[in-house]
Amino acid sequence: MEYLSTPVKNMSPPPVRRTSAADEVFHILHEQILSGKLKAGDRLPSQEKLARQLGVSRNTLREAVYKLTVMGLLKAMQGVGTVVCSTTNSPYMASLTEHLLLQPSTVREFLEARIFVERATCRLAAERAAPENVEEMRGIVANQRKAYGEGQIDRFSTLDAEFHVAVARASCNTVLERFLEVIRDLLGRFIWEVSRLPAAVEKAIYFHEEIIDCIHKKNMDGAEEMISQHLLDVVNNIEGNVPVDLQVNRLLKTDQFKKKEVM
Numbered sequence: 001m002e003y004l005s006t007p008v009k010n011m012s013p014p015p016v017r018r019t020s021a022a023d024e025v026f027h028i029l030h031e032q033i034l035s036g037k038l039k040a041g042d043r044l045p046s047q048e049k050l051a052r053q054l055g056v057s058r059n060t061l062r063e064a065v066y067k068l069t070v071m072g073l074l075k076a077m078q079g080v081g082t083v084v085c086s087t088t089n090s091p092y093m094a095s096l097t098e099h100l101l102l103q104p105s106t107v108r109e110f111l112e113a114r115i116f117v118e119r120a121t122c123r124l125a126a127e128r129a130a131p132e133n134v135e136e137m138r139g140i141v142a143n144q145r146k147a148y149g150e151g152q153i154d155r156f157s158t159l160d161a162e163f164h165v166a167v168a169r170a171s172c173n174t175v176l177e178r179f180l181e182v183i184r185d186l187l188g189r190f191i192w193e194v195s196r197l198p199a200a201v202e203k204a205i206y207f208h209e210e211i212i213d214c215i216h217k218k219n220m221d222g223a224e225e226m227i228s229q230h231l232l233d234v235v236n237n238i239e240g241n242v243p244v245d246l247q248v249n250r251l252l253k254t255d256q257f258k259k260k261e262v263m
Contacts, residue, residue: 022056022063022064026064026067027240030068030243044074044083110190111235112251113183115251119224119227120176121180123220126218126223127218129171134170137167137170138212141208141209141212160204161184161191163208165180170215197238200234200237207229208230235248
């Protein structure tokens with residue numbers, strides 16, 4: 001890869017809003033990389049100059065650049081600066097592009113099915129779960145924490161899928177349980193992809209623990225709310241990091257539940 005010796009010229013994206021400025025900067029740079037406006041080997045302007053162009057602080061810019069660096073789209077090179085990497089060489093982008101950009105309708109349909117089915121499994125689990133069901137779910141989440149701590153994302157994703165199957169099993173509805181069993185492999189693959197998005201793992205564990213708590217307390221409304229918030233968070237995380245509109249938020253936003261900020 002040949003790196004440019006001078007910064008990219010004529011880079012003047014519009015100033016971003018002060019609200020969620022780091023996210024706005026991320027989306028601007030992310031879109032320019034994916035669209036080809038910023039090409040592999042291009043060097044970004046200095047942090048001071050780019051922050052001034054975008055109308056944000058250097059700390060805000062660094063936060064956005066860090067996220068893009070973790071994704072493999074930017075790379076800091078000593079004596080050169082921050083350069084754009086090839087998206088085709090990024091395992092992260094290659095995988096997400098294949099599953100979330102080229103097949104958005106398939107992902108949307110998959111999420112729609114999960115929304116309706118898992119709302120039902122959580123409500124019924126909260127009504128019918130036996131103590132051993134609750135213990136099974138707690139054990140799965142404990143193993144998820146361990147897998148995450150050891151950096152075993154494959155193991156974490158398998159356990160994540162097993163958690164959702166366990167909730168369906170606790171619903172005491174064999175048809176719903178069978179449905180989750182049938183899609184277990186697809187669910188695990190989907191979770192594996194999403195788990196590499198920012199904060200996805202931590203939030204998944206948080207929501208799983210909240211769902212278990214509601215099921216343990218026989219709180220049917222709370223269990224349905226938590227799975228709704230869990231799936232809404234997944235959708236927002238995908239749409240916030242990949243330029244795709246999954247068009248399922250309307251199915252997750254209801255008048256009876258207020259959206260809660262997590263972590």
